[in-house]
Amino acid sequence: MNKKAIGLLSGGLDSSLAVRIMLDIGIEVIALNFLSPFCTCTRKGAGCKSEALKASKQFGIKSKTLFLGEKYLEMVKSPKYGYGSNMNPCIDCRIMMFKDAKQFMIDENASFIFTGEVLGQRPMSQRRDTMSIIERDSGLKGLIVRPLSAQFLKPTLPEINGIINRNRLLKIRGRSRKHQMALAEEKGIYDYPCASGGCLLTDYHFVKRLKDLYRFQNPISLNDARLLRVGRHLRINDRCKIIVGRNKEENEKLEKLVQPGDHVFRSIEYKGPLVVAKGKIENGAMETISTITAHYSKAPKLTKILVEVCKYPDYKLPPQEACSLDEKAVKNLLL
Numbered sequence: 001m002n003k004k005a006i007g008l009l010s011g012g013l014d015s016s017l018a019v020r021i022m023l024d025i026g027i028e029v030i031a032l033n034f035l036s037p038f039c040t041c042t043r044k045g046a047g048c049k050s051e052a053l054k055a056s057k058q059f060g061i062k063s064k065t066l067f068l069g070e071k072y073l074e075m076v077k078s079p080k081y082g083y084g085s086n087m088n089p090c091i092d093c094r095i096m097m098f099k100d101a102k103q104f105m106i107d108e109n110a111s112f113i114f115t116g117e118v119l120g121q122r123p124m125s126q127r128r129d130t131m132s133i134i135e136r137d138s139g140l141k142g143l144i145v146r147p148l149s150a151q152f153l154k155p156t157l158p159e160i161n162g163i164i165n166r167n168r169l170l171k172i173r174g175r176s177r178k179h180q181m182a183l184a185e186e187k188g189i190y191d192y193p194c195a196s197g198g199c200l201l202t203d204y205h206f207v208k209r210l211k212d213l214y215r216f217q218n219p220i221s222l223n224d225a226r227l228l229r230v231g232r233h234l235r236i237n238d239r240c241k242i243i244v245g246r247n248k249e250e251n252e253k254l255e256k257l258v259q260p261g262d263h264v265f266r267s268i269e270y271k272g273p274l275v276v277a278k279g280k281i282e283n284g285a286m287e288t289i290s291t292i293t294a295h296y297s298k299a300p301k302l303t304k305i306l307v308e309v310c311k312y313p314d315y316k317l318p319p320q321e322a323c324s325l326d327e328k329a330v331k332n333l334l335l
């Protein structure tokens with residue numbers, strides 16, 4: 001074994017502390033950050049990737065970001081170890097990350113992996129039993145060091161082999177971040193994002209949309225997953241759903257995400273949202289979508305307006321005459 005390790009670094013408090021501890025005990029660290037189609041960040045304007053990059057720069061270490069794409073979407077649909085409190089498949093998610101981290105460790109000729117995980121902090125993936133399942137299934141038995149909780153856990157191979165002095169590792173467990181915050185101050189780590197950000201799979205409203213997508217579409221694409229973050233989503237029928245931009249920024253995002261074959265609706269005379277319809281437009285769906293487009297436009301209530309319809313990218317259909325739906329009818333379709 002050598003003194004080189006891969007540190008999973010999100011840029012948050014715990015993973016930043018773990019990196020600091022390992023650097024302080026003389027380990028050469030390469031940071032690895034994962035992005036999934038469902039990760040988010042609490043800081044406006046900053047993504048998870050930029051937090052990790054910023055932290056690596058502050059530590060002066062090399063870093064790499066890996067994106068978990070389509071295979072992640074497949075895993076979330078039916079995870080081997082099930083879901084947490086919402087649709088978060090934390091055990092399978094960690095196994096997938098660690099498998100990729102293992103490959104990265106081999107490629108970089110590093111000897112082990114470490115994380116900022118704290119025993120008992122997360123109810124699903126940071127329990128003693130699930131940590132050991134994750135290690136086993138990712139093929140990393142004895143090779144994952146958790147510096148913040150190490151004294152509560154079995155010695156790992158780098159400790160057994162004298163690469164790391166176990167006495168320099170910590171004894172923190174539980175959900176409180178009191179110890180970590182005090183330690184961060186001591187070690188001069190001040191700028192870390194709030195711990196409550198992270199994963200849309202724990203967000204009830206987001207998950208409602210995701211469940212609908214898995215139910216009515218197979219397979220789903222990364223573009224479909226990206227669309228779940230934008231606008232209001234309304235299911236018109238089993239074969240069609242629409243996304244309605246809520247403001248200029250969302251209309252622009254929708255414009256970038258629209259795919260060939262999607263139908264795009266917008267009011268001609270009044271300001272209003274961009275409406276993207278995914279799936280088949282049949283059995284009165286054209287009329288319903290046009291009335292929803294009118295409903296969310298700036299047209300006075302009960303005014304008949306003209307709605308432009310285009311099959312993306314350039315097939316224009318005849319404009320539709322439409323009048324807004326009543327609030328209750330629209331609410332019933334909302335996901």
Ligand code: SF4
Nearest residue numbers: 088089090093199201
């Ligand atoms: S909260 Fe989300 S990102 Fe974190 S382990 Fe669970 S599924 Fe993965």
